[in-house]
Amino acid sequence: MKVTSGKAGIHGWGGYVPRYRLPTKEIARVWGWPDHQYKGLNVSHKSVDGPDEDSTTMGFEAAYNALLRAKIDPSLIGAVFFGSESKVYAVKPSATLIAEMIGATPETMASDLEFACRAGSEGLRASLALVSSGMVKYALAVGSDTAQAEPGDVLEFTASSGAAAFIVGPAEGAAAIVEYSYTYVTDTPDFWRRAEKPYPRHGEGFTGEPAYFAHIMGAVKGLFKKTGLKPEDFDYAIFHQPNGKFPVRVAQRLGFTYEQVERGLVTPMIGNTYNASALLGLVRVLDVAKPGQRILLAPFGSGAGSDAYSIIVTDEIVEKQKLAPALDDYINRKLEVDYATYTRFRRILTMLARG
Amino acid sequence: MVLARWWRTRIPRYRLIGAQCKSCGRAHYPPRKACPYCGSTELEQVMLPRRGILESYTVVQSIPGDTRFQAPIIVGLVRLENGVRLVAELTDVQPEELKLGLEVEATMRRIREDGDNGTIMYGLKFRPILGKS
Amino acid sequence: MVYVSKVGMVKIGRHYEKSPRDLAFEAVREALADADIDSIDYLVVASSLTYMQSPQLDLAAYIGSSLGLPVKSALAVEAGENSGLAAIEVAVNLIRSHAAEKVLVIGVDKLTDYPSGPTYEMLEALYDTESDAIYRIGHAAPLAMLMRIYMEKYGIDRNTLAYWPAMMHAHAKENPYAMLRFAIKPEKVTTAMPIADPITLLDAYPLGDGAAAILLTSEDQVGDHLARIKEVAGAVGMPSIALRDDPLMLEHVAKLSNELNLSEEKVDVIELHDNFTIMGLLLLESLGLAPRGKAAELVAAGYFDVDGEGPLVNASGGLKARGHPIGATGVYMVAEVALQLAGKFPGVKRPGAEKGLAVGVNAHGSSTRIVVMESV
Structure with missing residues (x-):
């Protein structure tokens, strides 16, 4: 398959999932939910960050894994974007922390982006633009979240923790070239968190049709229209995964098969990692993808917007797959915790969180 | 409020940078201005290997109240692949999984927080090697 | 030669009602109970946690002025758990160098002024706070x-x-x-x-408060020496x-x-x-x-x-x-x-x-x- 366009691509990718898992049936036990009320979400466990982890530490490890695969001098990274809705500081960039930790400082751009679950993807698009324009040689895009959900809310069954990162560089030498990308946004209040509030609110059913489905389908159809590509041109299709059900349904509606979606589905195993959700799907696909395969990636963020990317895998991927841990190494490293331990780790026991 | 004290030591803590003595050839961590082995001030900073083995460990029970949510604190004596030893916290490990000779690797974690309204000190801790635990 | 002339000790325990100064006073009173001493050339105070706890700086002067005994000069020595012997070393060298003939050494610390958690946190500073003690050791x-x-x-x-x-x-x-x-x-x-x-x-020492005092003298000083x-x-x-x-x-x-x-x-x-x-x-x-x-x-x-x-x-x-x-x-x-x-x-x-x-x-x-x- 011939690459038709794309000046930039992915030189390194990396994921991170914390060790701890909370079974959704344990959440149901605590809040007295019958099976039928949550089984439809198709999420068996959610990953829980350990007591010394946060969106910065997870984002760092994903970025470090991406760097191992990119095999570049980190000082050549000219931009670091950190997308999260669980930043450890409301004011003070996490991007500078990660840039310093990996050795990209001081000659680099660095900023944190916020767009609900889509900020990491916006960082990826911005990275592609900066590299394509020649303004920077390499850029790092990180999506990382220790997702918040109010205890007892349906969101608590899925909101989990994880990070994904990509080192974007010139098409030459890339493991996967981004042929084309497209973004579709509107002002749609499906999910939000007011400043100073600890937990987000959401519009229940309103998060579905007018938000998730309308924007992802708008973006993917926009990409199809601009490029002439069709579902059958893709080996893999990855969508934002707020639960295990929506990505399968949106794939069907767009004309993709379950086989195209399956590899990139991580939420059923570890829950919704928010800014890392669709991006971890891409990490898991890149871990096994073969040269010449084409990938559709469509992240979504509330508020609302979606991106659609068409990505072509190159020969470079084979060697890079071995240079860092695979996402499944993290997914398989699991230790179940009960709800009480989860509240301790997550500092939901607020009286203990006071220094 | 802790600011400059944590800030000025961040680079070795973030990147596992030690110092190698040009005189006696031995390396140490964190980097000091003079070699602790021979006293030479001819040192160069080096990236240390991120993997090693556990030479000793302990599960600390008596810890300050503000870190209760992290209990138990597990501390290890780690010998890195190049022979450099360091004392560091272990993480992502249960007390019953600890054993002498356990293979460990560096991972970025929160080390300390200056209360709930101050800065956060990040740095490397060690965990069982991914896929080997 | 330097002699240990007088010693006084406070029973170690939880002396909640007593400050470091009170404990020092008791130890000195016991040491000098039967001594015919009208002044001290030098007071050397050993303490470690007081600087973090009370807190108190120029500790030796504040203790020295509370003893009811003229003290010409006072100095505090800090060497962590080794502070007590460090103060003895300084005192011995003051006498050996003829800078003083009668030196009073007081060691004092309190471990019960704070709950155990903050106390253990302070004790972490006995280790290198630029390496090992950045962690919760x-x-x-x-x-x-x-x-x-x-x-x-x-x-x-x-x-x-x-x-x-x-x-x-x-x-x-x-x-x-x-x-x-x-x-x-x-x-x-x-x-x-x-x-x-x-x-x-x-296996561990208990958290307790205490003070001990020793009068060190040169051989020119008369009296019954202990050692x-x-x-x-x-x-x-x-x-x-x-x-x-x-x-x-x-x-x-x-x-x-x-x-x-x-x-x-x-x-x-x-x-x-x-x-x-x-x-x-x-x-x-x-x-x-x-x-x-x-x-x-x-x-x-x-x-x-x-x-x-x-x-x-x-x-x-x-x-x-x-x-x-x-x-x-x-x-x-x-x-x-x-x-x-x-x-x-x-x-x-x-x-x-x-x-x-x-x-x-x-x-x-x-x-x-x-x-x-x-x-x-």
């Missing part, structure tokens, strides 16, 4: 790791290591100044609450157990011991730094008073007991049971050895003792000091 963690290596390397089981605390408690039972005046059975040590495994609560200070010497060790080639060997202690010929000469009584069981054993081995890997077995066999073949070790009950008010402990040690050499120690005694040692370290051994004393 408390006081025990590095020594717990040494204990595990010791057991593994020499194949010694936990129960053999339990005889040290049992011996300390047996001694403290007879010492009116000790904090923990009760006997314990070795088997209780192993099953006690873990502090930092394999260290249990019964003579022959040597006092210090050494600096590696800042972390991680930097020692052999973590179980305190090289600087061994070197100092050789310089002082300690293994050659007969020593009758020793007060030794045992913040945790393992440190007592490592010091005996590093000093050359026990073969490597054999100290625990010798202790279990009663070698260092009052009727044992070796020197009588920690007749006071040691840090373990006499107590360990951090910066004050070294002053207690020198007072206790002086009383032993004068035949006046009010507890377990080695009659006819002629030569004694006080050996202190900080933390894992960041510094050490040895005071060699003789009977007069």
